[in-house]
Amino acid sequence: MTETKRRLNLNVGLNTTGYLPHAWKYRSGTRHDINDPAYYRRLSELAHRGRFDAVFFSDHPALLTDPHSRPFHTIDPLILAASLTAQVPDIGVVATISSTYNSPYNLARRTQSIDIVSGGRLIVNVVSSFNPNVAANFGNDPLPPRSERYARATEFLDVAKKLWASWDPRREGDVPEDQFWDASSAHSIDHDGTYFHVRGPLNVPRGPQGHPVIAQAGASEGGIDLAARHGEIIYCNILSRPAGRAFGRKVRDRAVSFGRDPSGIRIVPGLVVILGETREEALRKHELFSGTGSxxxxxxxxxxxxxxxxxxxxxxxxxxxxxxxxxxNRQWAVGMGLGLSELLAHETLTARQVVRRSEGHHRLLLGTPEEVADGIIDLWQDGTVDGYTLQPPRAPDDIVEFVEKVVPILQDRGVYPREYDGRTIRDRYGLPYPV
Amino acid sequence: MTETKRRLNLNVGLNTTGYLPHAWKYRSGTRHDINDPAYYRRLSELAHRGRFDAVFFSDHPALLTDPHSRPFHTIDPLILAASLTAQVPDIGVVATISSTYNSPYNLARRTQSIDIVSGGRLIVNVVSSFNPNVAANFGNDPLPPRSERYARATEFLDVAKKLWASWDPRREGDVPEDQFWDASSAHSIDHDGTYFHVRGPLNVPRGPQGHPVIAQAGASEGGIDLAARHGEIIYCNILSRPAGRAFGRKVRDRAVSFGRDPSGIRIVPGLVVILGETREEALRKHELFSGTGSxxxxxxxxxxxxxxxxxxxxxxxxxxxxxxxxxxNRQWAVGMGLGLSELLAHETLTARQVVRRSEGHHRLLLGTPEEVADGIIDLWQDGTVDGYTLQPPRAPDDIVEFVEKVVPILQDRGVYPREYDGRTIRDRYGLPYPV
Incomplete structure (x- = not known):
């Protein structure tokens, strides 16, 4: 990897009405947006205007039927990735998929297919499903215990990497005129593991990125292991500099202990931004968007x-x-609760202060566009984080505001690009290409 | 369903270099086309120029590594469907998927997602995998016996239909101002069957077509059952009028025996066309494209x-x-061998005649554009077939020839549209919308 000038990476989460469950009351648009393909195209074009590296679709293969909330995950992320990259140039897509309820062959094939049709713009966020409502859509078996789910996720990615590399046209020798191809460019993988038995080869060749970039989101011990072994873009919740440095060190040290070069790891935590003309205005919006009112x-x-x-x-x-x-050992995502304890381990804070430091478990930046830009650059400039995954409380409104008000400041300060650079997501994140 | 003027329906098969394994030697382009997204876009635009109803991707989730043939199925059909419908207007896509190696929840969700993002242009061709090379990519278990595979495919579609209908915004009542939606528009399906246990609801709502159109391709007894229960577009091999009439009657009678209205079934068999300035020229091309030489x-x-x-x-x-x-009881697709025996049951033919009646198991039309158009209209005009799935020996060459030479004749004869009519595939095939 050639060393280029370090720059801020930004992704933006797109989930129906936005990240916060109660903020839809203050958004523009109608409830029909959430299943309207034109809406997702519009959000992606907006992200493109803001020069985001990727749009991020978190996922959960079950419908949340709480009548007082709103559907949060509907159209399948892989399908959105294929459709949106065909319509919007440059922008990458983070597609979340469950390693618990997909087979590695189908998933390796579908993701490599998207990486090919998009010209190298796919990031796969492999998650281990943790919700009994999801399990009930895939049979009678209860959710496997956490340790087994992470062991399975790890082997799932081992198999996927073997499959992604199993047919490589670069291995082609001379092809005689009466033959179409050199079939020895593809070889079986004969994976015979604990959870998966897969012969291969994959029927889709190596793609423009070698294989899709791998994102990872868990912060439990099993999640850290998975991130250290396979993760390239780490989505997490980091609420302060000391917590972020400790987290980054932990992941990178773990990678080294597995014999992996940690330079291929980027820390891109979630970030909730609420803008105001003044900090006071932003505080009031926070109270509204959080659904707490005050x-x-x-x-x-x-x-x-x-x-x-x-x-x-x-x-x-x-x-x-x-x-x-x-x-x-609790059922739901351990990592989501870690941010607060890590924050308190390093800073002396009251509840009145803490409630303004995070929203939806992620770092919260409240204030004027300048204050928010300062906060973003602060943890980025010393390498605590490599960038952020913006989680807009309302879509499209808070993406529009960020693109119009914060992005120009980041560009003026020379930390964020004015135009897309590089060809693939790996180029833009400075990530190595798999050999 | 309102009665409109009956018109010919045409799909076109797109598989890497074309339908026939040896014809690639006579095609334009390079081996790199088969994994180039621009190639599939170009083929789809060509199909659009020819006013085809849909492009058809057959599939097989394993790489055929015969060094003397060529890869036939690579980029995943679902991903191609999502990407191509985003780039090319009007055209539908038939995406082939295995009911043996997919879970109904994921598949129902991904296909409904494509139907939504494409505005109602998806046809799913559900197949029961029959190849041990496929089985080896999905675990250690041998391929289940044919009867079990068809029973599973039938239940798979039962579940998919329940899921596709499980969240229907048309069921929404009044929504109070402080709520985003009427969650009672979604309900669980609680399917507890022999092969599948799925709670639901699907987290993608009913799409523009109610659910994607269902294609079906098997012609064994199990395949006929599946077609009669669930098939809307039947892909098959029909080599003569009597054989076609017998097949259509069999499927429709079986549908009636299951209590289904047979008017929602369209017979759209495969068709191989080889054009020449003269019939003699077409015969010589047939000998070359078949790889037999004479x-x-x-x-x-x-x-x-x-x-x-x-x-x-x-x-x-x-x-x-x-x-x-x-x-x-043989391993491979029974239906592929039926065409010949059905043909011989109704016509007195020699081997010299028979070898010119089919290629790649499908009806073969050889000759001038006028002769080919006559042959297409012949079996269509009395309702033996509703249309054809063109299987071009070479892609793009034989699609170009068909679009430039045969399509204008079909249009001049008033049996085929000059412009796209209707909004969805159901509209263009005159198929009922699910209630």
Whole structure:
């Protein structure tokens, strides 16, 4: 990999009405947007205007039927990736897929196919499903235990990498005139593992990126292992510099312990931005978009979510980090709860302060466009993070605001490109091509 | 369904270098076309110019590594469908998928997603995989027996139909201002069957076609059952009028026996067309494209494929139909062998005549554009078939020739449209919308 000037990488999450469940009340558009292909095209064009590296579709193969919330994941991410890259140039797509409920052959084939048809613009975010509602859509078996799900995810990616490399036209020798191809450019993989038995070869050849870039999102111990072995773009929640440095060090050290060169790892945590003409205006929008309505409401939610006693809790007392370490064995995503405990481990904060530091488990930046740009550059410039995955509370509104108000500042400060550079996602992230 | 003027439906098969394994030697282009997205776009634009209803991607999730043939199926059909419909207007896509090696939830979701992003242009061709090379890419289990594979395919489509209908925004009642949606528009399906246990609902709503059009391709008894229960567009091999009428009656009678209205079934068999300035020129091209080199070569291949004794076989003697009935229990696709025995059951033919009646198991039309147009209209005009799935020996060459030379004749004769009519594939095929 040639060394080029380091630059900020930005992805943007696109999920129906936006990232925050209650913010739809303040968005423009109608409920029909969420299944309208023109809407996703418009959001992707907007992301292109903002020179985002990729749009990010998180996923969950089950319908959340809470009547008081809204569907969060509908159109399949792989299908959106294939369709949107055909319509919008340059932009990459992060497609989330479950290693628990897909077969490696089909998935390796479909993702390599997208990488080919898009000219090298696919990032696959392999997740281990953790929700019983998902399991119920795929048979009678209960969800496997976390350790097994991560072991399976790891082997899933081992198999996918073998398949992605199994047919490589660069291995072709001379082809006699009466033959179409050199069939020895493809070879079987004969994978015979714990969870998967796959002969191969894949019937799709190596793509423009070698194979799609691999994103990884778990922050439990199993998730860190998976990130260290296979992850190239790490989506996580990092709420402060010390927490971010500790997290990055942990992933990279783990990679080294597995014999992997850690220079192929990029840390691109989630980020919620709420802009205002003034910080005060941004604070009020935060109270609305969070669905809590006021600062007292934010504090009441904090008390409720953390199982504290509202009668005795003092929102202006310093919080104890130990109190907020999540249980590694709980059902839902462990990583989502880690941000808060990591934050408190390094900073002395009250609940009143903490509720303004994160939203939807991610770092929250509130204020004027200049303040937000400062906050983004702050953790990027010393390498704590390599970029961010913007999670707009409302789509399209908060993407429009970010593109119009924050992006020009980042460009003026010379940390973010004015035009697309490179050909593939690997080029833009400075990631190595697999050999 | 409103009765409109009946018109010919045409699909065109797109598979790497074309339908016939040896014809690539006479095609334009390079071997790199087969994994070049621009190539598939160009073929689809060509199909659009010819006003084809759909491009058809057959499939097989394994790489055929015969060094003397060429890869026939590479980029995933679902991904091609999503990408090509985003780039080329109007045209539909038939995407072949295996009911043996996909889960109904993922497949129902991905196909409904494509139907939505394409505005109602997806046809799914559900096949039961029959090849041990495919099985070896999906685990250690041997291929299930044919009867089980068809039972599974039938239940697969039962589940898919329930899922496709499980979230229907038309069921929405009044939605209070503080709610985003009426969650009762989605309901679980609680399917508890022999092969599948799926709770639902699907997280993608009903699409523009209700659900994607269902194509079906098997002609064994299990395949006929599946076509009669679920098939809307039936891809098959029909080599003569009596054989076609018998086949159509069989499928429709079976549908009635299952309590299904047979008016929602269209017979669209495969068709190989080889054009020449004269019939003689077309015969010579047939000998080249088939890889046999001469009429004697065609006859020698017939002898070999049917296990006859070359020492005693007389190519000018009348053939006995009984001799050519395929074994229902053999591994590979039974339906592919049925065309010949059905042809011989109704016509008195010699081997010399028979080798010019089909190629690649499908009806073969050889001759001038006028002769080919006559042959197409012949079986269509009395309803023996509803249209054809053109299988060009070479791509792009034989699609170009057909579009430039045959399509204008069909249009001049008033049987084929000059412009796209209708909005969805259901509109163009006159197929009912699911309730």
């Amino acid at each position: 600062e007292d409401g934010l504090i009441a939610r904090f008390i409720r979510e953390n199982g504290l006693d509202p009668a005795t809790f003092d929102p202006d007392a310093v919080l104890d980090a130990e109190r907020f370490v999540p249980d590694q | 009429e004697d070569g065609l006859i020698a291949r017939f002898i070999r494929e049917n296990g006859l004794d070359p020492a005693t076989f007389d190519p000018d003697a009348v053939l006995d139909a009984e001799r050519f009935v395929p074994d229902q």
